[in-house]
Amino acid sequence: xxxxxxxxxxxxxxxxxxxxxxxxxxxxxxxxxxxxxxxxxxxxxxxxxxxxxxxxxxxxxxxxxxxxxxxxxxxxxxxxxxxxxxxxxxxxxxxxxxxxxxxxxxxxxxxxxxxxxxxxxxxxxxxxxxxxxxxxxxxxxxxxxxxxxxxxxxxxxxxxxxxxxxxxxxxxxxxxxxxxxxxxxxxxxxxxxxxxxxxxxxxxxxxxxxxxxxxxxxxxxxxxxxxxxxxxxxxxxxxxxxxxxxxxxxxxxxxxxxxxxxxxxxxxxxxxxxxxxxxxxxxxx
Amino acid sequence: xxxxxxxxxxxxxxxxxxxxxxxxxxxxxxxxxxxxxxxxxxxxxxxxxxxxxxxxxxxxxxxxxxxxxxxxxxxxxxxxxxxxxxxxxxxxxxxxxxxxxxxxxxxxxxxxxxxxxxxxxxxxxxxxxxxxxxxxxxxxxxxxxxxxxxxxxxxxxxxxxxxxxxxxxxxxxxxxxxxxxxxxxxxxxxxxxxxxxxxxxxxxxxxxxxxxxxxxxxxxxxxxxxxxxxxxxxxxxxxxxxxxxxxxxxxxxxxxxxxxxxxxxxxxxxxxxxxxxxxxxxxxxxxxxxxxxxxxxxxxxxxxxxxxxxxxx
Numbered sequence: 189x190x191x192x193x194x195x196x197x198x199x200x201x202x203x204x205x206x207x208x209x210x211x212x213x214x215x216x217x218x219x220x221x222x223x224x225x226x227x228x229x230x231x232x233x234x235x236x237x238x239x240x241x242x243x244x245x246x247x248x249x250x251x252x253x254x255x256x257x258x259x260x261x262x263x264x265x266x267x268x269x270x271x272x273x274x275x276x277x278x279x280x281x282x283x284x285x286x287x288x289x290x291x292x293x294x295x296x297x298x299x300x301x302x303x304x305x306x307x308x309x310x311x312x313x314x315x316x317x318x319x320x321x322x323x324x325x326x327x328x329x330x331x332x333x334x335x336x337x338x339x340x341x342x343x344x345x346x347x348x349x350x351x352x353x354x355x356x357x358x359x360x361x362x363x364x365x366x367x368x369x370x371x372x373x374x375x376x377x378x379x380x381x382x383x384x385x386x387x388x389x390x391x392x393x394x395x396x397x398x399x400x401x402x403x404x405x406x407x408x409x410x411x412x413x414x415x416x417x418x419x420x421x422x423x424x425x426x427x428x429x430x431x432x433x434x435x436x437x438x439x440x441x442x443x444x445x446x447x448x449x450x451x452x453x454x455x456x457x458x459x460x461x462x463x464x465x466x467x468x469x470x471x472x473x
Numbered sequence: 474x475x476x477x478x479x480x481x482x483x484x485x486x487x488x489x490x491x492x493x494x495x496x497x498x499x500x501x502x503x504x505x506x507x508x509x510x511x512x513x514x515x516x517x518x519x520x521x522x523x524x525x526x527x528x529x530x531x532x533x534x535x536x537x538x539x540x541x542x543x544x545x546x547x548x549x550x551x552x553x554x555x556x557x558x559x560x561x562x563x564x565x566x567x568x569x570x571x572x573x574x575x576x577x578x579x580x581x582x583x584x585x586x587x588x589x590x591x592x593x594x595x596x597x598x599x600x601x602x603x604x605x606x607x608x609x610x611x612x613x614x615x616x617x618x619x620x621x622x623x624x625x626x627x628x629x630x631x632x633x634x635x636x637x638x639x640x641x642x643x644x645x646x647x648x649x650x651x652x653x654x655x656x657x658x659x660x661x662x663x664x665x666x667x668x669x670x671x672x673x674x675x676x677x678x679x680x681x682x683x684x685x686x687x688x689x690x691x692x693x694x695x696x697x698x699x700x701x702x703x704x705x706x707x708x709x710x711x712x713x714x715x716x717x718x719x720x721x722x723x724x725x726x727x728x729x730x731x732x733x734x735x736x737x738x739x740x741x742x743x744x745x746x747x748x749x750x751x752x753x754x755x756x757x758x759x760x761x762x763x764x765x766x767x768x769x770x771x772x773x774x775x776x777x778x779x780x781x782x783x784x785x786x
Contacts (some may be wrong), residue, residue, distance in 0.1 A: 209583060213590075216580070217597050220657070223612045224600070226625055230615070242615075243625045274618075280511075280586040291501050307508055310516050312770040316718035316739045320746045320759035324526060344515035347508055352561065376500040388481030405605035407721045423607040427725055428631065430611050437615065437623075445612050448604055455603045459596060462603070466662070468667035 224306055238438035251440035263446065265418060266425035269335060270404060270450075273421055276339035277403040278396050281346045286392060288347075289354035290380050291325050292304035310348030315341070315408060323412050333415045341409050346402060350395045357391025358384065394465030397458040404451060422447045490730055504779050520763065523756040531753035545757035555758070558729075558736040559765075561648055565737070566716035568652045570661075574708055577660050581667035582697060595668065598661035606658070610725035613654045617641050617726075641646055641727055644734035651735055658722075659715070670704030671697070717766055738762045 230238055231253060232246035257263050291297075294306050309400040315322075322334075322341055331337040361384060369379045385392065414420060420428065426447045431442050455462065527545055533538040549555050584591065601609065618624025619639035637749035640650040676696065682696050698705070720739035723729060729740035742762060746755020 208586075210587070212580065213594050214582060217594065220597055220601060220661070222625070223616055223657070224604075226616065227612050235564055239623075242618075242623050243628065284507045284511060287504040295497060295501055297498070297501050298709065303509070307512055310512060312767055313516060314714060314718045314766070316720045317762045317766050318516065318519060318743060320752075320755050321523030322515060324522055324752065324756070325515065325519040328522075339514055340511070346512045347516075349511050351508065360494045376544070380500075380504075401603055405603075405607075407605065407607050407725075419493065423605045423721075426605075426611070427607050430614075430725075438474075438612065441615070444608050448608050451603050451605065452600070455600065456596075459599070463595075463599070463665060463669075467666065 212353050228445055231445040232440055233438045233441075235436050235438050238436075238441070242437070252370035253439050254446070256439065257442050257446055262425070262429075263443070266420050266422045266447075267450070270422040272335055272391065273338050273342070273410070274400050274403045274424065276335070277342040277346070278399045280339060281350055281399045282392060282396050284343065285347060285350040285354050285395060286388075287380075289351050289358055290384060292351065293355045293358035294363075294380075295376065295472060296382070307351060308348045310345065311343075311352075315345045315406075318345070319412050320406055326377055326413055330414055333419065334413075337413045338421070340408050341413065342406060346399055350399065353395055353398075353465055354388070354391055356468050357388050357394070361387050372443045374393050390461075391468070393458075394468060397454075398465040399463035400454065400458075401451070401462060404454075422450075523759055526753055527757035527760050528786070529745045529753040531602070533750050533752040537753065539753075541753075545660075546761070548754070549757055549761055554733050554736060555732055555738070555741055558741045561735065562717050562719075562737045564648060565652060565655065565719065566713045569655070569712040569716050570647075570709060571627075573656050573660060574663060574705070574712060576656075577663035577708075578667050578698075578701075578705070581664045581671060582693065583643050584668070595665065599665055600661070601658045602662045602665075606721035607725055609654060609658050610722050613657075614726055617650060642731055644731055647727060647731065647735045651726065652666070654722060654726070655716075657721070659712075666704055666708050667701065670701045674700045706773075713769060713773075714766065717769065720760075734774075738765070 226243045229243060232249040232251065233241075233254065234250050237250065239247065262364050288307065292300065326332055326337050326341065329337075331340070365383060365387075366379055369383055374382070404422060406421075407427065410419075410421045410424045411427075414424065415426075417428070426444060429443050433439050433443075484767065491663035493665070520684060526537055528542060529537040530539040530541045530544070584594065615623075616625045617627075617640040619627060619637060619642060621627040621631040621637045624637075631637055638646060640646050677701070679692060679696055682692055685697065718739060719737055720743065723737055724740055724743065725734055727735045731746065738758070742755055742758040745751050745758060
């Protein structure tokens with residue numbers, strides 16, 4: 189009986205020819221990678237080379253543009269600003285959201301549902317929709333043109349989603365542990381700090397990884413809040429650089445490639461965390 | 474229920490007596506306070522502040538004194554360009570729902586659960602999602618270059634015997650071109666969600682259906698897709714909300730042009746609120762956008778009756 193059914197399952201699975209599957213997959217891979225490869229090719233050309241042969245293999249590769257971008261302070265300044273904002277926002281989001289998610293997951297109080305609904309209202313207000321009002325408030329607080337403002341705003345707008353993600357992770361931790369800890373005389377804080385957080389490390393790192401990507405790539409918040417070019421973050425600086433050196437396409441390609449490098453490296457290391465954060469938030473019905 | 478009571482019992486008589494309840498209460502307040510404060514100051518309060526300013530004709534210099542009631546809203550709603558922007562937002566949302574989602578769902582189902590190279594393909598397909606929109610926009614600006622000697626896409630068109638097109642300069646083509654870029658960037662996210670959703674469907678259910686004589690098509694329509702329901706809803710929600718609030722990609726690629734052909738609500742708001750610095754008018758635009766997003770969210774919640782968990786992506 190089992191043998192028969194397994195055979196049948198295998199048969200149905202074979203109904204989709206493997207070859208077609210791989211052809212589609214490889215086709216898609218090319219669609220995804222070609223633009224990126226062309227960018228990298230371009231970054232290794234001279235200005236003239238870019239004009240005469242914009243999308244061919246650079247032969248020989250020229251690294252002058254890389255030297256030029258990397259020896260100027262502009263790029264490094266933006267990189268540092270981006271890192272400051274990213275670290276600040278990620279720390280803020282992880283700190284604030286894990287505290288709140290702990291309460292929503294492991295504690296009970298009157299009006300819990302109401303407070304939870306209030307805080308997750310943020311899901312309906314993506315930053316784009318609210319940036320104008322946010323700008324006005326930042327102005328009233330005299331915080332414009334500061335990285336702190338960018339950090340505060342990014343953190344505030346990433347609270348809602350990440351509380352939900354973390355709550356899902358915390359919910360998966362058995363309640364018995366909490367009871368046992370309380371029996372042993374732990375306070376809620378002890379339990380949270382010494383037992384829950386270490387156990388929820390995968391959840392914390394997922395939220396951290398997601399937040400890092402969101403913060404690192406955000407253009408709108410710094411675009412609205414930052415005026416001084418010394419305080420530009422990488423996305424903002426990249427956009428301005430493209431506007432300023434738009435004629436030198438090879439140089440722009442180099443700048444863009446370099447500004448993508450940190451993201452790609454980070455992605456390759458943290459793919460698991462990013463994916464688990466996204467799916468923990470979205471795939472649970 | 475019994476477990477609840479038992480737990481409560483143990484909590485109340487754990488040796489530290491009444492202290493526990495007070496301590497818990499303090500913990501709850503202290504732990505929730507940072508989230509509530511930050512959220513209130515930077516998300517909720519600004520919205521109300523904006524409602525107030527939207528009732529003024531105000532250029533941001535000095536206090537807002539020129540109260541004009543709902544005039545800003547009247548002007549926005551009767552402005553042909555804003556109407557165009559809303560239509561464009563809806564077009565992008567519609568295309569995402571009708572093209573991008575089914576496509577990523579189909580491919581997620583097609584590639585299935587386990588096969589050699591699955592991880593590698595996933596890494597590649599998801600790569601555009603982690604690149605910033607600024608980078609994506611600049612990459613595609615180059616690819617869409619109208620000159621076939623410069624732009625890769627036109628080079629291919631010419632190679633295949635077609636005429637080259639000004640993808641971003643042609644009002645007829647620009648929105649569609651932007652949609653292609655959006656698909657390139659976000660297709661991987663949706664596929665990833667669907668793949669994770671598929672992973673959650675227990676093997677046994679599919680096997681049972683096959684044993685009961687279901688064919689591949691029946692398996693798909695009666696088992697796989699219904700069981701992916703919450704993932705599909707989440708994906709659709711993210712997709713529409715993303716379409717309604719898209720800014721960066723369009724601003725960097727076209728600034729809403731040519732002649733407002735790719736204008737969306739956010740670029741309209743940026744143009745009036747920040748470039749021209751009409752803060753009163755810009756506030757009103759923001760409130761209109763907010764209401765549209767809010768109405769959509771409420772419809773989504775009530776229509777689908779299920780509280781799916783959403784990630785902010």
